[in-house]
Amino acid sequence: MKIENCTTTDIDEIFRLYAIASAYQKEKQTVVVWPNFEKELVETEIAENRQWKLIIDDEIACVWATTFSDEQIWEERNADAAIYIHRIATNPNFRGKNFVLLITTWAKQYAKLNDKKFVRLDTLGNNTKLIAHYTNAGFNFLGMFNLKNTNGLPDHYHNMPACLFEIKL
Structure with a gap:
């Protein structure tokens, strides 16, 4: 098992995993279903x-994405030194392995290497199962917030x- 950066040769697989995640969200009738993301973003x-x-x-x-700034979602809190995690998508051949916990452990180390004080992520709507999943991985649930922009x-x-979540290092 290893974690590394994606390359352009991974783009088709990334979008395949996004499509599978969206279909899974529809099947489970979650509050929010991922849209089709722009290829340029990835x-x-x-x-x-x-x-x-x-x-x-x-x-x-x-797969997942990171950034060191997420101003529109985190607003004033974006001034904090943090790593932000987005779009975790799991290959169905590996579902149920609690990769969120593994990613959380990796993100804490990555944040420390980059002099960050927080690991953060968000989700949308009152998805109680996902809220519980993230809190079980060590994140503090900060609550639900209406985004200004x-x-x-x-x-x-x-x-x-x-729904905003963070781990203070």
Whole structure:
């Protein structure tokens, strides 16, 4: 098992995992279903070394993205030194392995290496199962917040409260 940056050769697999995640969200009738993300978004993340993959037995088991700034979602709190995690998508061949806990452990180490004081993530709507999943992985649930400015954010951020989570290092 290893974690490394995605490359442009991973783009098709990333979008396959996003499509599977969206279908799973529809099937489970979650509060929010991921929209189709722009290819340019993922290409930029790859070029900036912010798109990650977990590889198990030469297969991508999970992908996620990171950033060091997330002003529209975190607003005033964005001034804190933090790493933000987005779009965790798991290969169905590896579902149920609690990769969120593994990613959390990795993110804490990555944050410390980059002089960050927080690991943060968000989800949308009152998805009680996902809230419990993130708190079980060590995140503190800060509550639900209406975002002031969703211009330029993916469609699923519009008209939906954001649930914010953080781990203080």
